[in-house]
Amino acid sequence: MSAHDTAGFNFLQQQELPAPQVTEAQAEELVATRYGLVARATSLGSQQDKNFVIGTDGEVVGVLKIANPAFTATELAAQDAATAHIADAEPTLRVSVPLPNRSGELCTPVEGLVEGTAYVRLLRYLPGGTLVDAGHLTPSVVAGLGDVSGRVSRALTDFSHPGLDRILQWDLRFAKEVVDRLARYVDDAGLRARLESAADAAWSRIAPLDPALPRQAAHIDLTDANIVVSWVDGVPRPDGIIDFGDLSYTWAVSELAITASSVLGHVGGSVASILPAVRAFHAVRPLSEAECGALWPMIVLRAAVLIVSGAQQVVLDPGNDYLTEQSDAESRIFEVATSVPMDVMSATIKADLGFSRTTTQLPVAVPMIAAPPEQVVTLDLSTTSDVYDDAFDTAGVLRSDVEDTAARAALHGGAALAVTRFGEARLSRAPRLSQDSPDVVATGISVWIAPDAGATTLVAPWDGEVETSADRITLRGNGFELHLAGAQPAASGSVRAGDPLASAEGRIEMSVRPLGSPDAPPFVSTDLAPGWLAQLCDPRPLLGLAPLQAGADTGDLLARRDASFAPVQEFYYRQPPQIERGRRHFLMSTAGRSYLDMVNNVTVLGHAHPRIAEAAARQLRKLNTNSRFNYEAVVEFSERLAGLLPDPLDTVFLVNSGSEASDLAIRLATAATGRRDVVAVREAYHGWTYGTDAVSTSTADNPNALATRPDWVHTVESPNSFRGKYRGAEATRYAGEAVAQIEALIAEGRPPAGFICESVYGNAGGMALPDGYLQQVYAAVRAGGGLAISDEVQVGYGRLGEWFWGFQQQDAVPDIVSVAKSVGNGYPLGAVITSRAVAEGFASQGYFFSSTGGSPLSCAIGMTVLDVLAEEGLQDNARRVGAHLKARLEGLRDRHPLIGTVHGVGLYLGVEMIRDAATLEPATAETAAICERMLDLGVIIQPTGDHQNILKTKPPLCIDVEGADFYVDALDRVLTEGW
Template sequence: MSTGCTGFDFFEQSELPAPRVSETQAQQILSTHYGLTARVVSLGSQQDRNFVVTGDDGTGLGVLKVANTAFTPVELAAQDAAARLIDEAEPDLRVAVPLDNSAGEKCTTITGLAPGPTYVRLLRYLPGGTLSESAHLSAAAVAGLGDIAGRVSRALRDFTHPGLDRKLQWDLRFGIEVVDRLSSHVSDPVLRSRLESVARDAWSRISPLDAALPRQAAHIDLTDANVVVTPGAGGVRPDGVIDFGDLSHTWAVSELAITASSVLGHAGAQPSSVLPAIRAFHAVRPLSESEAQALWPLLVLRTAVLIVSGAQQAALDPDNDYLTEQSDAERQMFDLAASVPLDVMSAVVMAALGLAGTPAPVTAQVPLVAVDPAAVATLDLSTTSELYDGAFDAGLPGDVASEAAAAALQRGAALVVTRFAEARIGQAPLLSQDSPVATGISVWPATDIDVAAPWDGLATEDGPGRVTLRGNDLALTVTGVRDAAHGAVQAGQRLARADAHQRVEVSVRTAQAPVPPPFTRTDLAPGWLAFARDPRPLLGLAPQHTGRPPTDLLSRRDASFASVQEFYYRTPPQIERGRRHFLMSTAARSYLDMVNNVTVLGHAHPRVADTASRQLRRLNTNSRFNYEAVVEFSERLAALLPDPLDTVFLVNSGSEASDLAIRLATAATARRDVIAVREAYHGWTYGTDAVSTSTSDNPNALATRPDWVHTVESPNSFRGKYRGPEVFRYAEDAVAQIDEMSAAGRAPAAFICESVYGNAGGMALPSGYLHQVYAAVRAQGGLAISDEVQVGYGRLGHWFWGFEQQQAVPDIVSIAKSVGNGYPLGAVITSREVAERFSSQGYFFSSTGGSPLSCAIGMTVLDVLRDEGLQQNAVHVGGHLKARLEALRDRHPIIGTVHGFGLYLGVEMVRDTATLEPAPEETAAICDRMLELGVIIQPTGDHMNILKTKPPLCIDNAAADFYVDTLDRVLTEGW
C-alpha cells in the first residue's frame, strides 16, 4: 500500500456513513448562518449530505452541502479553490462555486451535529438538472460530457494545494486495493469472484504504465450525476459542473475514465458509446499513447470500484435510497465494460484517437496449402457484390458464399477464398442493429488437400473439426477439417486434412490475443482487427483490401453535386443496396425503410429489373414512334380512372405531371389564375413550385407566390383554424373565396390539391371537402386537379386513388412516384375534351415519358400490385400499423395524433397536448435515434414535426412491429 498522506486516508478510515442531518436541521443552518428562510429537499449522495435550497417561488437559491466529518477544512478549501479556478478559466462552463455565509466566509463550522466539528457550505445553484436524469444519452450529449471533462482537466493542469494530499477510494491509483478490501461486501459469490478477476486483469494493464501517466489535480467525479445540463427540445446540452468532493492529485487520464464510465449506465448504451466523450476530451486535452492504452482498463476498474463501494455503503447506510437507485446502473456499467476483452476495447480507443498502427502482414515458412495463386478465386461478399442481386427476395439470403464458391470451383478454380475484414451484408439480420465484419476468411478447395503448418508450433484440437497452431508470435485456427495434428508440429508438416468443396474457416491472431468471434460488430471491428491478421498471405496471396480506399463521400458529393440537393441525416450511412422494404449500407447494416413511398413494390423488385433488362435489350426510343407498349400502358392507366378521365399524357416525374396538369387547365379554360391549398407541396418546376405553399420546403413559399396563384386555408383538422365539428367550414371558406375571385373578374382556371394531405403527414381532408370545392370551381368554369403523386396507386388500402376516399371525381389527375417503382415515370390523365384543348399550346412531347422502357416498367408495376395483392396488404398491414401507433399515442403524450389511411400515415409530435405546440427539434432527434436502431424515418409537415410513415407496400407485420417497437423504445428511453 502507498505511503501516508496529510488529508483523508480511506485505508485508515474506510467506513464513511453520510452525516445524519435532517431537512429541518438544514433549514436551521440556512437561517442561522446564511440568513435564508427557504425550502430544502434532501438530495442523493453517498458520503456527504446535500440539500437543494429553493425560495417560495421555486427559484433555486443554492445547494447546502454538509461534508462528511472525515474530511478536513484544508481539503474543502482545495475544492473551493479548484471550483473558482475553473469558473474563471472556463467562462462558458457553469460551476458550483461556494457562496458566502453571513460572516463572509465560504465554509461554515458547526458543532453539535456530530462528535466533532461539521463543515457546511452553500454552493451556487445550477438549474437544469443533471445528465443522469436522461435515460438515453445521444452521441452529442456524450461528446458534451467528454468536452467538459477535457476543459476541467485543462484548467486544473497546474493547480496545486495542500488539500490534494489525500487517499480516496475513488482515486483509481488505489482501485485494486479498494476492490480487494471491499469485495467481501458483495453477497453474490459469482459476481464477487468476477469483480475480483476483472479488476486484477485491468490492474495488470495499468500498473506497467504507472510511471508514464501524467499526474495532476483532477475532479475524478465528473459523471453524469455531477454534470448539469441545459435542456433543449432536441436533447440536453451538458454545460455545468458540481460536487468537487473527490478532488485529488492523481493520474490525469482518470478524469476521462471516470467520466466515460458513467455513459455505460444509460439506456441503450454499448461499450463503444463512450467514444464521442473520448474524442471530445482528446480534442481539448490530448491524451498520450500511454494514457490512451490505460484508459479502458481504468474505466473497467472504476466500474468494479463502484459496485464494491456501493455494497459496503449499503451495509453502513441501509436507509440511503440513493445507493439503491444507483445499483442497477452501476451493475450495467460493469457488465458492459467487462463484456469485451480489455485489449480489444483498448484497441478500439486507440483507433478512435488515430493512434493505432498498421500491423505487418503475416508471413509463412511454408504455404498453408499448395496451390497456384493464379488459380485462386476471391469472393466479394460486400453490400455491393453482384452475388446478392436478387438474393434478398424472400428475406435473408441462403448460403450465397457456398453457392458462389461451388460455381467458381466448377469453372476451374483450384481454391476459392473470401476477403478479410469484410463487412458482410449476408450475415446481417434484417430487423436488427447488427453489422457483421469478418475476422477471418473462408476457403473452399477443389480437391481433398493437406493443410500444412506454416510455421513451427504446438497444435491443439479445440473442438470437433477445429485445430489451433500456436507459434511464437501468431496463432492460426482452422475449422472444418479432419485428421488434425496434435502436439509439436514443424513448418510444412500436415496440420489437418480439408475435404473437396467443403468450407474451411481460417483465422490468424497474435499469440496472446483473445480468440475473435467469426464476425464482430462494425463499432468493435477496429479492436478485434488490431489483433487479427489477414490469412491470405499464408496461401501465397497478397493481403486483400476490401472495397475502395477510404474516402469522404460527403465531401466528394459537396464538391460536384449542388448542395441545395440535401441528403437525409447529418451523418448518413452510405446506402448501396435495397431489397423490398429494406435499405443496406456499405457497413453491412440493414435498415427498415419507412419513408420510400416511391418504391411502392419495394426496392429492387426482380420483375421490374427483369422487365427493364429485357426491354433495354430490345428497344428504347420515344413515343413519336409507333409501338405497342405506349398504347397498352395508356389504356391500362385510363381504365383505372372513372369517366370521363380517358386520355393519358406520359412524363418523367411528379413535378412534370402536376406542371402539365396546370398547363392543361389554363389552356382549356383560357385563364391564368390557379387556387392552391396552403401547407402543400406539388413539385420543383416553375409551375408546381408556384402552387407549392409548404414553408418546410420553401420558407418563403407564401411570400413569393406569383400573382396568378391564390391560396385557401389549409384544411388541417388537427391543428388548423377549424377543428372538431367546425371542419366543414374549410370547404365553405374555399367556396366563398372562389366565388369572390369570380365576382372580381378572376375566375380560376383550376383548383389543385392533394386528395390526402401528403405534406402534412397523410392527413385526411374533411369529409366532403373535395366534393364541395370541385363543384364550386366547376360552377365558375374552372377545372379540378387531383395531385395523386404520393397518395395514389393503392397506398390508402381501401381506395386506389385518394379522391375516391372523398367520393369526388377530378377533371385532371397527376401521378408519378409509385408509377415506375423508382424509375422516373409520371402521367396526367384527363378527359379527351381537356386534352384536345391543349393543342392551342402547340404539340406536347416528352423524350423519355412514354418510352418503351417506361411503359414496360409501368405495366410491370401494375401487374405486381395486382399479383402480390399490395393494395390489400396496405389494408391489413396499414390497419395493424395504425392501431399500434395509436396505442403508442396513449402511452406517450408527445404523440399528438396519427394521421392517414393504409400505408400513408403520419405520426405528429407535439410538446403540449392542449396547445398542440409542434415538436420539430424533438422529431429530428427521434429520427436520428431511430436510425441508430435500424429504422429510416424522416420528419415532414410545415413544422417538421410529423414522422412521414410511407413504406413500400410490401412491408409485413413483423417489420411494422419493429418500427413501432423501436419508436416505443426511443420515446421511453429518450433521444
C-alpha cells in the same frame, strides 16, 4: 500504488465515510442563521456528504452541502478555488460556485452539528437538472458530456493547491487497492470473484502505462449526476458542473474515464456508446496514445470500484436510499464494461481517434495449400457484390447458401481455391430485422477447395504444437495461434513446418492471432471491428496470398458529395449509413446492416423488384427512344392508365417526375381556361419546378414559402383537423371558407384557372381531408369555369388500401390528375391524366414533349408495375397491413403522451409528436432525435410536416406484418427508453 501519508483525507487508511446525519430541520436552521435565508431544505441523495436543495417561495436558491467531517478545510478550499478557476477559464460553462454567508465567507465551520467540525457551504443552484435519471443517451448528448469533461480537464491543467494532496477511493490511481480492500463487502461470491479478476486485469494494463500518463488536478466525478444540462428546444445540452467533492491530483485521462463510465449505466448503452464522448474530449484536450490505451481499463476499474464501494456504504449507512437507487446502473456499467476484452476496446478507441495500427506480418515458412495464386479466386461478399443480385427469395430473405453458391461457381469456373476477405462486412450474415448492430465482419477467412481435388492435405506453416477439439484444430508456435474449423486433423503434438496438419474437402474456416490475444468470435459488429481486427492477422498469407483487407478506402464520401454535388440537395441523418442495396422493404448499407425502410413511397413494389429489373433489361436490349416514334408500349401503357380512372379522364401525358406532372397539370388548366390564377392549399408541397414551387406553401420545404408566392397564386387555409383553427367535427368549415375565397376571386374578376390539392394531405403526415371537402371546393372552382387538379403523386396507386386513388375517398372526380413516384417504382416516370377537351386546350401553348417520359423503357416499366401491383395484391396488402400498423401505433399513443395522433389510412400514415396535449406544441426536436435513434435500431424513418414533428410512415406496399410490428416495437422502445 501503496498508501502514503497525505495532508488531506487518506481513504486507504480510514476506509469508512458514513454520510453526516443531518435532518432537514437542522439544514433549514443553518441556512437561516448562517445565510440569513428563510427557506425550506429538501434532502438530496449522496454517498458520503449530506446535501439539501434550498428553496424559497417556489424558487431554488442553492444546494447546501455539509461535507463529511473526514475532509479538511484545506481540501474544501481547493474545491472552491477550482470552481472559481474553471469559471474564469471556461466562461460558457455554468459552474456551481459557493455563495458567501452573512460574514462573506464561502465555507462555514459549524461545531456541534456532527462529531468534529462540520464544514458547510451553500452552492449556486444550476437549473436544468442532470441526466442521471434519463433513459437512453443520444450520441449528441454523450458528446456533450465528453466536451464538458474535456473543457474541465483543459481548465485544470495548470491548477495547483495544497488541498489536492489526498487519497480518495474514487481516484483511479488507487482503484486496485480499493477493490482489494472492499470486495469482502460483496455478498455474491461469483460477482466478488469477477470484480477482483477484472480489477487485476485492468491494473495489469494500466501499470505499464503509468509513467506516460500525465497527471493534474481533476474533478473525477463528472458523471451524468454531476453534469447539468440546459434545455434547448426540448433537447438537453450538457453545459454545467456541480459537486467538486472528489477533486484530486491524479491521471488526467481519468476525468474522461469516469465521465464515459456513467454513459454505460443507461438503458440501451453499449461499449460503443462512449465513443462520441471520447471524440469530443479529444477535440478539446487531445489524448495521447498511452492515454487511449489506459482509458478502457480505467472504465473497468471505475465500474468495479462503484460496486464494492456501494456494497461497503450500504453496511455503513443502511438507511441511505440513494445507494440502492444507484446499484442497478452501477451493475449495468460493470456488465457492459466487461462484455468485451479490454485490448479490443482500447484498439477500437485508438482507431476511432485516427491512431495508426501496426500490422503484424505472419512468418509463413511453407504455404498450407500448394495452389498457385492465379488459381485462387477471392470472393466479394460485401453489400455491393453481384452475388446477391439473384440471391433473395420472394419474401426478400437472402438465401442461406449464398456464400457456398458463389464459391461453387468460382470452382466450377476452374479455380483451385475460393477464398473470402479478412475483415469484410458480409451482407450474407445480416439478419433482415435487428435492433442491434449485427455481427457481420469476418475475423478470419473461409476457404473452399475444388471438389475434384478430393481430400486436400494442409501442412503446418511453421513449427508448433497441435491441439484438437471437437470443432477445431489449433496450431501454436512462432508467436502465433492458428485455428482451423471444418478440417480433419492429420497430426497431434509437435509438428515441423511442412508436416501434414489436416486434411479437408469442401469448406474450411481459418483464423490467426498472436499468442496472448483474445480469442475472437467468427464475426463481430462493425462498431468493434477495428478493435477486434487489431488483435488478429489476415490468414491469406498462409495460402501464399497477399493480405487483402476488405473495403477499399474511398475517402470521406460525404465530403466528396459536398464537393461535387450541390449541398442544397440534402441527405437524411447526421451520420448517414452508406446505402448501396435494397430489396422489398429493406435497405442495406456497406457496413452489412439491413434497415427496415418506412419512408420509401417511391418504390411502391419494394426495392430491386426482379420483375422490374427483367423488364428494364429486356427493353433496353430492344429499343429505347422518345415518344415521337411509333411503338406499341406507349399506346398500351396510356390505355391502361386511362382505364384506371373514371370518365371523362381518358387522355394521358407521360413525364419524368411528380414535379413535372403537377407542373404540366397547372399549365393544362391555365391553357384550357385562358386564365393565370390558381388556388392552392397552405402547408402543401407539389414539386420543385417553377410552377409547382409557386403553389407549394410548405415552410418545411421552403421557409419563405408564403412570403414568396407570385401574385397568381392564392392560398386557402390548411384543412388540418388536428391542429388547425377548426378541429374534429368543426373541420367541415374549412370547405366553406375555401369556397368563399374562390367566389370572392370570381367576383373580383379573377376567376381561377384551377384548384390544386393533394387528395390526402401528404405534408401533414397523410391526414385525410374533411368529409366533403373536395366535392364542395371542386364545385366552386368549376362554377367559375376553372378546373380541379388532384395531386396523387404520393397517395395514388393503391397506397390507401381501400381506394386506388385518393380522390375516391372523397367521392369526388377531378378534371386533371397528376401522378408519379409509384408509377415507375423508383424509375423516373410520371403521368397526367385528363379529359380530351382539356388536353386539346394545350395546343395554344404549342406542343408537348418529354424525352424519356414516354420512352419504350418507361412504358415497359410502368406496365410491369401495374402488373405486379395486381398480381401480388399490394393494394389489399396496404389495406390489411396498414390497418394493423395504425392500430398498433394508436396503441402506442395510449401509452406515450408524446404521440398526439396517428394520421392516415392504409400505408399512408403519419405519427404526430407533441409536447403538450392542450397546446399541441410540436415536438420538433424530439422527432428528429427519435428518427436518429430509430436508425440505430435498424429503422429508416424521417420527419415531415411544417413543424417537422410527424413521422412519415409510407413504406413500400409489400411490407408485411412482421415489418410493421418491428417498426412499432422499435418506436415503443425509443419512447420508453428515451432518445
